Amino acid sequence: MTEDLELISExxxxxxxxxxxxxxxxxxKIRAGKANPTMLDGIFVDYYGAPTPINQIANISVLDARTxxxxxxxxxxxxxxxxxxxxxxxxxTPQNDGxxxxxxxPPLTEERRKELFKKASSEGEHSKVxxxxxxxxxxxxxxxxxxxxxxxxxxxxxxxxxQELTDAYIAxxxxxxxxKEKEMMSV
Numbered sequence: 001m002t003e004d005l006e007l008i009s010e011x012x013x014x015x016x017x018x019x020x021x022x023x024x025x026x027x028x029k030i031r032a033g034k035a036n037p038t039m040l041d042g043i044f045v046d047y048y049g050a051p052t053p054i055n056q057i058a059n060i061s062v063l064d065a066r067t068x069x070x071x072x073x074x075x076x077x078x079x080x081x082x083x084x085x086x087x088x089x090x091x092x093t094p095q096n097d098g099x100x101x102x103x104x105x106p107p108l109t110e111e112r113r114k115e116l117f118k119k120a121s122s123e124g125e126h127s128k129v130x131x132x133x134x135x136x137x138x139x140x141x142x143x144x145x146x147x148x149x150x151x152x153x154x155x156x157x158x159x160x161x162x163q164e165l166t167d168a169y170i171a172x173x174x175x176x177x178x179x180k181e182k183e184m185m186s187v
Contacts, residue, residue: 012162016134016165025041027176028041041053045077120180139159
């Protein structure tokens with residue numbers, strides 16, 4: 001029975017780690033005023049009929065705090081990359097000079113910062129919901145084990161352990177959100 005409890009706890013922890021990793025990935029896509037190549041993650045270009053991530057068909061580099069340069073390996077891909085960025089609606093208009101595409105990030109207005117923080121908060125809330133669902137599923141598994149003969153004390157201890165794990169991961173979500181807020185609100 002204790003192996004089953006350990007397995008439930010490990011599964012819960014692994015799933016919660018995945019929820020945090022997903023949150024981190026989503027937060028990097030939200031612009032915070034500084035140029036960051038990860039802003040382009042998730043944008044796919046039609047590369048000879050196959051949707052391909054931009055970073056697999058071009059060099060992406062940060063020229064300064066507000067400028068990203070995209071240098072395609074094939075010049076005929078400039079138009080496709082430009083179109084993909086416009087369709088992705090990331091709030092930046094690409095500047096094509098015939099050799100490369102530059103993205104100039106405008107300074108964020110207070111209103112836009114608040115809008116972006118709402119989006120970040122929404123992502124954080126999704127992560128918290130996912131973590132709470134993992135807790136619920138784990139506690140249901142523990143209750144099934146109690147019906148199959150696990151002692152009530154061992155069940156309560158396991159539930160308490162899952163709750164502590166949940167609290168720790170929710171605190172981690174809050175920490176990520178506060179870090180992102182500081183990053184967004186700094187001018």
